[in-house]
Amino acid sequence: MTEQTDVSGAATAAPTVEQIAQNLSGQDVNSALSDFEQRLAKMMADAEKGFAQQQATLDAQRAQLAGQIAAVRQQTGPPAAVVLAESLAQRVQSIASANPDIHPAHFLGVTGQAARLNDAVGAAATGDGPVADAERLANGVISWFTRSHPRASSKFLEGAHEAVSEAERILESLGELAPVAEAIAAAV
Numbered sequence: 001m002t003e004q005t006d007v008s009g010a011a012t013a014a015p016t017v018e019q020i021a022q023n024l025s026g027q028d029v030n031s032a033l034s035d036f037e038q039r040l041a042k043m044m045a046d047a048e049k050g051f052a053q054q055q056a057t058l059d060a061q062r063a064q065l066a067g068q069i070a071a072v073r074q075q076t077g078p079p080a081a082v083v084l085a086e087s088l089a090q091r092v093q094s095i096a097s098a099n100p101d102i103h104p105a106h107f108l109g110v111t112g113q114a115a116r117l118n119d120a121v122g123a124a125a126t127g128d129g130p131v132a133d134a135e136r137l138a139n140g141v142i143s144w145f146t147r148s149h150p151r152a153s154s155k156f157l158e159g160a161h162e163a164v165s166e167a168e169r170i171l172e173s174l175g176e177l178a179p180v181a182e183a184i185a186a187a188v
Contacts, residue, residue: 081173085121088166089114095159102153110144113137121170124177131174141167
């Protein structure tokens with residue numbers, strides 16, 4: 001505010017006409033901004049509420065789908081690849097045990113691969129792991145029986161052909177797990 005002098009010559013602290021006009025226009029702007037801010041805040045609150053409702057609906061749908069998948073799995077039993085992987089892990093261990101004349105270190109790699117294959121197939125079946133891990137491990141078991149063992153030992157391993165056959169059937173069955181694993185991962 002600027003000081004003005006009145007007719008008597010005394011100084012006053014009254015605002016000028018321009019200052020009053022600026023204050024009024026500032027109040028209009030503040031009032032308009034306040035109204036806009038209130039409308040914007042209401043729109044944002046409504047949008048957040050709508051998003052929360054959509055998220056709750058999607059979460060409920062995911063839970064329902066997971067329940068349906070679990071019910072179907074319980075009715076049908078485990079996928080063929082899971083049963084085959086469990087069998088293969090036991091078979092490889094049995095082959096190693098049935099050949100005490102071969103040093104146990106010879107079988108360490110393949111028994112470990114078969115056990116990890118069993119875990120990888122289980123993880124792929126539940127959507128907790130990629131199918132590619134199971135494929136790699138199944139191919140490793142096949143390679144051990146068809147290449148590595150014959151190079152290291154000339155001894156015939158009874159049950160080796162069945163182990164290779166199971167590993168090959170696992171590879172064939174993994175294709176069935178991929179869509180299920182993707183559906184579970186998408187649902188969760």
